[in-house]
Amino acid sequence: MQTVEETIDVAVPVRTAYDQWTQFESFPNFMSGVESVTQLTDTTNHWKTKIGGVEREFDTEIVEQQPDQRIAWRSIDGKSHAGVVTFSQLSADSTQVSVRFEWNPETFTEKAGAALNLDNKQVKSDMKKFKEFLETRGTQTGAWRGEVSDSGPTGTQL
Template sequence: MSTVKEAVDVAVPLRAAYDQWTQFEEFPQFMEGVEEVTQLDDRHNHWTTRIGGVRREFDTEIVDQLVDDRITWRSVGGDTRQSGSVRFERLDDLRTRVELTMDVEPAGLAEKGADALGIIDRRVKGDMRRFKEYMEREAGDTAGWRGRIRPGDPGPMA
């Protein structure tokens, strides 16, 4: 299992950064290797990725979400094993720190090789830089989901 951590300071207000991160279906616009994300309900997303020529599909479940503070998830079912958390910290009225921590367990030979070479770490760090650029370029108001999910709450698919 590899852990990747990266933080970026984004020149947008906290609410804008948080709201954009809740727009999971827009992730392919700034995440390399993410082909598609389909939001199934408030807690679950279906991902299609291509990393090192290997295409994977998997589902994630949000296990904790607190508006303007954090979103924590884990993969459910399938071969892909990952979990993580993204936190949002107000620096001032116009700047927000976005900090991502991810635990990834590579599946398959190609992904294990990519991990050993540091490719997964570099990709996640690049995704965070692209998120910063995307947010600062777009700089518009995004209507995000502002609900609360607590650990242990049964979801609609429970």
């Protein structure tokens, strides 16, 4: 199992950072290797990635979502992938964003990348791109303010 953790401070209010992260279809703007993310339902996304020449498609489900605090997900199609992103307000205009995810590298390329710590470097780079994307825009591209728990989603898309 490979684990990656990264934290970055973003010069936007916590609501702005959180709201942008709920816009999964915008991930290709700042996540290298993510070709597309299609939101199928409030809690299900279909991903297409190409990392190190390895193309993958998989579905994830949001298993927990608390506005301005936390989003947790896991894969639902047999691939071992899970993660959480948390948001902590540092000041009125500053937010700490922390991401942690785990997966099982399958191919030789994925295992070699993990051994060389390339995954950590990529996530660090992607978090910097998220920061630049959001700070340059100054506002989120949309928002979903609903909550997700064991009982399912509640809320509306903004």
